[in-house]
Amino acid sequence: MNFFTPPQPTNAMPPANSAQRPPILTGSSLVKTYGSSTALAGVDIAIAAGESVAIMGASGSGKTTLLHTLAGITPSDSGHVGFYSASGLVDVTAMNESERSRLRREAFGFVFQQGLLIPELTALENTALPLMLAGYPRREAEGRAQHWLVALGLGGMETRRIGELSGGQAQRVAIARAQVTGATVVFADEPTGALDSATSEDVMSALLGSTVGQGHALVVVTHDETVAARCSRVVRLRDGRVLSHTAVGTTFGSNAVTA
Amino acid sequence: MTATTLAPPPPASASRSGRAPIGRLTWLLSRPTAQTKAVLALPAIAFAVTTALLLIVLGGVMMFWRWTIADADLYQMLSVIALVLLIVPLIALGGAAARLSARRRDDRLATLRLIGATPGVVTRMTVLESTAVATLGALAGVVLYLIAMPIVGLLPFQGEPIGAGALWVGPGAILLVILAVAALAAVSAAIGLRQVTISPLGVRTRQSAPRLHWSRVVVSVVAILAAYVMLGSLGSSGDWMLTIIVLGTGLGIGVGILNLIGPWAIGMAARLALRRAKTASRLIAARSILESPKATWRQVSGVAMTSFIAVVAGTGVSFMDQFQGDYDAPTRMLMADIRTGILVTVLISFLMVACSVGVNQAAGILDRRDLYVSLDRLGMPRSVIEQSRSRAILGPLRFTTFGSALVGGVLVFPLTSLALIFAPVSLVVIVGCLVAGVLMVWGTIKATAPVMTRVLSEPERM
Structure with a gap:
């Protein structure tokens, strides 16, 4: 459990936000460049438990890079990412590749645009996979996975392979997989990007219910205003900088722009 | 907006003749990029190895058939048996290379269908590309064969090394092998295309055990x-x-x-x-x-x-x-x-x-x-x-x-x-x-x- 201890102090002080709850994940002065293009030019962000944050912006504004940096997928060039785990503050920036991999596996959950589930495995096996990777016996892992699938309305579809599910159903399996380990932060990259509006609505409800509804945090990168509108806060990026933080009914930030 | 601005542009010369410029399209879409380099190189390497091994084996068989010693007929029969045994893995290797080429069709379909190409055009392009890659691979295989000849020539038969020259199959056989490899690629690509099963939603259908x-x-x-x-x-x-x-x-x-x-x-x-x-x-x-x-x-x-x-x-x-x-x-x-x-x-x-x-x-x-x-x-x-x-x-x-x-x-x-x-x-x-x-x-x-x-x-x- 090396990534939970010891807590390392960082400069990543969470900026004030309207959530009034202690942050669970913070990014401070995050900078990331790819060759000559700057993806992140000093981003500060704090995400609280039980909060859902939509990250929006035009293509190339740095929103996916921000998500990858916060999730420990891509290390930033400078700045700090801090994760407040049950046992204290963890400096994600200071972790090596395998520690970050373990953090993602055990503390975070992910939902991608296409689901990206393993096509050969059944819905149940896909959902149980993170638990099996964490060392749970297969029977127990599948038992817990079953629970989540039923909770997400996929009871009776456990033995179906991913190709035998609709896009919305596959996305729910991905949500179940993201939450089966009890991840306290779930990152979703365009989770409804490949779905029609009705299915998109359902999937978003499932995603919010299984994360925020459990007191966990949700970070969503999206182009879709209706998806963003369902989150408790919208962070808009432009050219790698935060343009605005918009809470439901409240606007704050250096260059406040209301949605 | 006037009616004139809505008029479609004059058709390209290829369209006028009723035929899509398959050769040029294939070339345009085959130019190596970071993504396609490996997809083109892998089957080419496989075709090269297939060709080189085929030529070496053929050289060996032909060598025995040129022999006039007492037991020559026995050697000839045995060499044919060996050739038959090697055909199965050889076809598997050639087929693997050809299928790999044919897989590019899926990516193509999406792009080309959007710009209005028919499935027939896409199929012909893929077959053309597979065949071109196979031919290039086969040519590289001939070089590989020439390099390998002196090494394989060290093998002793009848008490002495057979020598590099004994494995030479001649220009006619080399040409035939290149043509055969190209044909194998074309046929495999065509068959492979028919076997690719994609539902309208693009979901690969399950192949039942x-x-x-x-x-x-x-x-x-x-x-x-x-x-x-x-x-x-x-x-x-x-x-x-x-x-x-x-x-x-x-x-x-x-x-x-x-x-x-x-x-x-x-x-x-x-x-x-x-x-x-x-x-x-x-x-x-x-x-x-x-x-x-x-x-x-x-x-x-x-x-x-x-x-x-x-x-x-x-x-x-x-x-x-x-x-x-x-x-x-x-x-x-x-x-x-x-x-x-x-x-x-x-x-x-x-x-x-x-x-x-x-x-x-x-x-x-x-x-x-x-x-x-x-x-x-x-x-x-x-x-x-x-x-x-x-x-x-x-x-x-x-x-x-x-x-x-x-x-x-x-x-x-x-x-x-x-x-x-x-x-x-x-x-x-x-x-x-x-x-x-x-x-x-x-x-x-x-x-x-x-x-x-x-x-x-x-x-x-x-």
């Missing part, structure tokens, strides 16, 4: 019995030629049976492994095999043949060794030559299998790069990904190798005796062959790890 039809069991049992009786009757005959013909037929039957029951047996073993899987990598490996036992069989069947040959050949070698003292010098030389021939055949079939596994593995990684990148992002350890990948091949490989060895053992049982199978020399040859085969394939899987590293390290650029 083949069930064992009772007729397969009956055919297999009858064939084994026939071969058993046929080989058993050999003891009474002293005719070399008859022995070789019957032995060749027996081998053919064995190979046929293996192909008949192989995919089914692999599916059964995988179902068992799935039930018993305790770790993520074992679970994924078992499911990957069950996805298409036929495809798995195609990858490992070359080693199945080799292990089958190894048992038969190993027994043959020790059979001959037993009577070393009873023979005169020319006969002993003949026996030594047969042994060399057996080892060369086994080595070449291993090379072919390793090469097709390598091509298939690399293609598999590139095909599923999005999935592998997402699993990496989820925090799945790289070791689990690698373990499931190698387990999905090595499991069936071990299973097939020993299964085939068993079939081979049953078939040669009447020819020799059980004791002979366990004769030391025979055992060394057999075990050596099986271990070498598994190690070579394991090494090939390991060799494709850098492809995965590249996919995972540069997900945006792939």
